[in-house]
Amino acid sequence: MRRMTSFNVVSLTMGFAFLYIPMLILVIYSFNASKLVTVWGGFSTKWYGELLQNEAFLDAAWVTIKVGLISSTIATILGTMAAFVLVRSGRFFGRTLFSGMIYAPLVMPEVITGLSLLLLFISIGLPRGVTTIVLAHATFSMCYVSVVVSSRMASFDRSLEEAAYDLGCTGWDAFKSVTLPIIAPAVISGWLLAFTLSLDDLVIASFTAGPASTTLPIKIFSSVRLGVSPEINALSTIIIAIVTVGVITASITSKRAIVKKQREEQMADT
Amino acid sequence: MRRLLISIPYLWLLILFLVPFGIVLKIALSDVALSIPPYTPQLDLSEGWTGFRTFWAELDLENFWFLTEDDLYWKAYLSSLKIALIATFLTLLVGFPIAYGMANAPDHWRPTLMLLIILPFWTSFLIRVYAWIGILSNEGFLNQFLIWTGIIAEPAKILNTDIAVYIGIVYTYLPFMVLPIYATLEKLDGTLLEAAEDLGCTRIQAFWSVTAPLSKPGIIAGCFLVFIPALGEFVIPSLLGGSDTLMIGKVLWEEFFSNRDWPVASAVAVILLLILVVPIILFQRNEQKQREAEQ
Amino acid sequence: MPSDYASGFAPWEDADATPLISFDGVTKRFGGFTAIDNIDLQIYPKEFFALLGPSGCGKTTLMRMLGGFEDVTEGRITIDGLNMAGIPANKRAVNMMFQSYALFPHLSVADNIAFGLKRSDMPKSEIQGRVDEMLRLVQLQKFAKRKPHQISGGQRQRVALARALAKAPKLLLLDEPLGALDKKLRQETQFELMDIQEKTGTTFVIVTHDQEEAMTVASRIAVMDNGLLKQVDTPDRVYESPNSVYVADFIGDVNIITGTASEVLENTQLIWAEGATPITGMTGSRVVQGEPASFVIRPEKVSISKDEPQAANKVEGKVIDIAYLGNMSTYHVALANGVIVKSQTANNRRIARRDITWEDPVWLSWTDTAGLVLRD
Numbered sequence: 011m012r013r014m015t016s017f018n019v020v021s022l023t024m025g026f027a028f029l030y031i032p033m034l035i036l037v038i039y040s041f042n043a044s045k046l047v048t049v050w051g052g053f054s055t056k057w058y059g060e061l062l063q064n065e066a067f068l069d070a071a072w073v074t075i076k077v078g079l080i081s082s083t084i085a086t087i088l089g090t091m092a093a094f095v096l097v098r099s100g101r102f103f104g105r106t107l108f109s110g111m112i113y114a115p116l117v118m119p120e121v122i123t124g125l126s127l128l129l130l131f132i133s134i135g136l137p138r139g140v141t142t143i144v145l146a147h148a149t150f151s152m153c154y155v156s157v158v159v160s161s162r163m164a165s166f167d168r169s170l171e172e173a174a175y176d177l178g179c180t181g182w183d184a185f186k187s188v189t190l191p192i193i194a195p196a197v198i199s200g201w202l203l204a205f206t207l208s209l210d211d212l213v214i215a216s217f218t219a220g221p222a223s224t225t226l227p228i229k230i231f232s233s234v235r236l237g238v239s240p241e242i243n244a245l246s247t248i249i250i251a252i253v254t255v256g257v258i259t260a261s262i263t264s265k266r267a268i269v270k271k272q273r274e275e276q277m278a279d280t
Numbered sequence: 281m282r283r284l285l286i287s288i289p290y291l292w293l294l295i296l297f298l299v300p301f302g303i304v305l306k307i308a309l310s311d312v313a314l315s316i317p318p319y320t321p322q323l324d325l326s327e328g329w330t331g332f333r334t335f336w337a338e339l340d341l342e343n344f345w346f347l348t349e350d351d352l353y354w355k356a357y358l359s360s361l362k363i364a365l366i367a368t369f370l371t372l373l374v375g376f377p378i379a380y381g382m383a384n385a386p387d388h389w390r391p392t393l394m395l396l397i398i399l400p401f402w403t404s405f406l407i408r409v410y411a412w413i414g415i416l417s418n419e420g421f422l423n424q425f426l427i428w429t430g431i432i433a434e435p436a437k438i439l440n441t442d443i444a445v446y447i448g449i450v451y452t453y454l455p456f457m458v459l460p461i462y463a464t465l466e467k468l469d470g471t472l473l474e475a476a477e478d479l480g481c482t483r484i485q486a487f488w489s490v491t492a493p494l495s496k497p498g499i500i501a502g503c504f505l506v507f508i509p510a511l512g513e514f515v516i517p518s519l520l521g522g523s524d525t526l527m528i529g530k531v532l533w534e535e536f537f538s539n540r541d542w543p544v545a546s547a548v549a550v551i552l553l554l555i556l557v558v559p560i561i562l563f564q565r566n567e568q569k570q571r572e573a574e575q
Numbered sequence: 576m577p578s579d580y581a582s583g584f585a586p587w588e589d590a591d592a593t594p595l596i597s598f599d600g601v602t603k604r605f606g607g608f609t610a611i612d613n614i615d616l617q618i619y620p621k622e623f624f625a626l627l628g629p630s631g632c633g634k635t636t637l638m639r640m641l642g643g644f645e646d647v648t649e650g651r652i653t654i655d656g657l658n659m660a661g662i663p664a665n666k667r668a669v670n671m672m673f674q675s676y677a678l679f680p681h682l683s684v685a686d687n688i689a690f691g692l693k694r695s696d697m698p699k700s701e702i703q704g705r706v707d708e709m710l711r712l713v714q715l716q717k718f719a720k721r722k723p724h725q726i727s728g729g730q731r732q733r734v735a736l737a738r739a740l741a742k743a744p745k746l747l748l749l750d751e752p753l754g755a756l757d758k759k760l761r762q763e764t765q766f767e768l769m770d771i772q773e774k775t776g777t778t779f780v781i782v783t784h785d786q787e788e789a790m791t792v793a794s795r796i797a798v799m800d801n802g803l804l805k806q807v808d809t810p811d812r813v814y815e816s817p818n819s820v821y822v823a824d825f826i827g828d829v830n831i832i833t834g835t836a837s838e839v840l841e842n843t844q845l846i847w848a849e850g851a852t853p854i855t856g857m858t859g860s861r862v863v864q865g866e867p868a869s870f871v872i873r874p875e876k877v878s879i880s881k882d883e884p885q886a887a888n889k890v891e892g893k894v895i896d897i898a899y900l901g902n903m904s905t906y907h908v909a910l911a912n913g914v915i916v917k918s919q920t921a922n923n924r925r926i927a928r929r930d931i932t933w934e935d936p937v938w939l940s941w942t943d944t945a946g947l948v949l950r951d
Binding site: 028130256261 | 374385398410545
């Protein structure tokens, strides 16, 4: 029995107000004409204009997107492989170490991951730049991907693959034409998660980035340290808008698909 | 085929996850040198076994002794623990009513509420922390609001204090607390509460004697999910905290980037990791117990 | 009784018949656990062969070894004269219908059926024709373009069957094929399955734990327990002349009275209670005079009456329970020594007319050939 008491209504309202008011303020004040970030000086979009002229930000954004796309793709491939190993490979030499290495980065403080990777890159003489950030991001994101994919794999009906073999598939053919299409949603959400983590990461990127490869979070962090700036508000608003539209679209599409499927299943059974 | 499938991710993680740790450990046991890279012994593989022996011989615990001598590090560890503990407790206080409200909300609302909880998680962490700078500063919105309502006459210093750090942690880690609690509350069989009331409990008694104990696994999971990352947090204390806010993640960062003392930074990292091992193991146990209970 | 058996289809009785499948001393171990224990078994072309047993008895493992999903630890399996050792599932002329149906959720009904054909040497131009033929066979022409989740459970079952039959395998394996259907649909589908088996002439091996299903569809049944074949026989023989108490108990409802075999001839006398007249039943396998034995009799072969009947075997008792099932009733009668014997009668009179009720003293009786004496 569900009871929506006034206590529940109040706690939900307060909770969501707490979550959303700070971001709302950020968005509103990005349209503030005044340079004083806490005093309203009329509506203006000039900060967006200035942002678009700011070469340093645009460069950093480009580096970030590039790193995100490459690292999340590598992470998805490696993470999916790791998920297979975790769920399917049974016992093999060093399995405990392997699953430990998959789960450890999830709880590892970013400062430690960043520091240790930087020390590795220095000791093997790899110059810091886009490559090192990509390697670092791919490493910690692959663990997230493998967790997402392996939870899907665990509920995967093995007899689907057996049916594929039974009907004449080889191993790779069965993976390509049966397993992959079925786990694709999990692989895609793993990729999105890896991409978001990469775009969002400040600490690990700070350790592994070189002087010529500043990412957006590093750029934002260094300007934010000096205090609030309307340009950053504008940038934040753009990011919030993209994420919001993206997440809401994704959830509506997936919800529609579920509803459609349920309706079809109901119709099929009657 | 199978061997290839195992060895690719395995090697990747060995090289980019395990080996770097070895390096951190090694450097933590080395001496500072004034030149760059700022630490001395390096394992010279060209010298073979002798090189390895000299390498071992030169290792010492000096950097760890240094950590115990300088009380900055003690204080930083203790203060990190304190801040993470208090912040976790505060997150629970804020998060539980939200999760409880969500679990009691009508079915058709729940997907939306769920989306609203998850949405901030996908938004940049940095931006979410940044949003509070403008709110908490001396001339910020919170002070403006408090002065306007007449609660205080002079702006209070909130930004750059521990309070701001607490707010930041509660705000950014709230979804990690709400989701596991919501998951256990949602599974809770509503007839249990009816049975409790049927047996003479008031609603509040039913809450304390049925809902609260049954949501314990979710509460524990949520607390660990907040506590573990909060302990090593860097962004929040460095943006919202003051210069006297000591958190170990921040110390490590400064040791590394400002003082360029790599061995000490590495020693700090090793100890932070050792401190984290206990809650991580406890968390794993809790998860395993829950999985077993579900089977 | 299966029509093919009545019409004289009994290759297992023909010494010259060549079996399609032959298990020779097959053993399967998983670590220290023996799932299949030294089994010898022949299955003939066009048979509808049922593997029946409780869960964990090894029936599924036996089938999966035929499909190529498990290898043999010891012994040899030949299909059509070919040793199957080392031949993977995708190279065998054997197809399987999975318990979960294992329909590919991302492919349409037609694409599911075509899946195996596309991976065979069938020319592309002929695939469509074959798919249509299979759709006709299972009467799903209208649903060709639907996805598996858009059709009902019964239709999914038929798609799985069509997909497995599309490549015209020599042998079709069916793993609990009707387990997911409700009772009514299951009964209809059993006949459909038999019909399709007859039409295509494929050898079917079905795994089931449902003895009624096995009785209905199979030409022969293998009753399994703990990795062993307890009995391999036609349904009527498994029911009427089980070779062990286990088989008698597993198939259908049965009364079991334990005692000592006293006079082992064509019929056996069983001393079951002190001072009571011994019970007579047909002599089953391996009964030894003076050794413990069990008398087994089906409840429907036990008559119940209030007055003492004229019968070869009769015992007195008291009705302690009546289970009314609508078309029939089962009376639970306690004998003087506490043994409970069930008697089942068809309710061909209205309920008010029946005179036996709880606590009534009654007589149970049966003929000398109604029951069987088996060694324990």
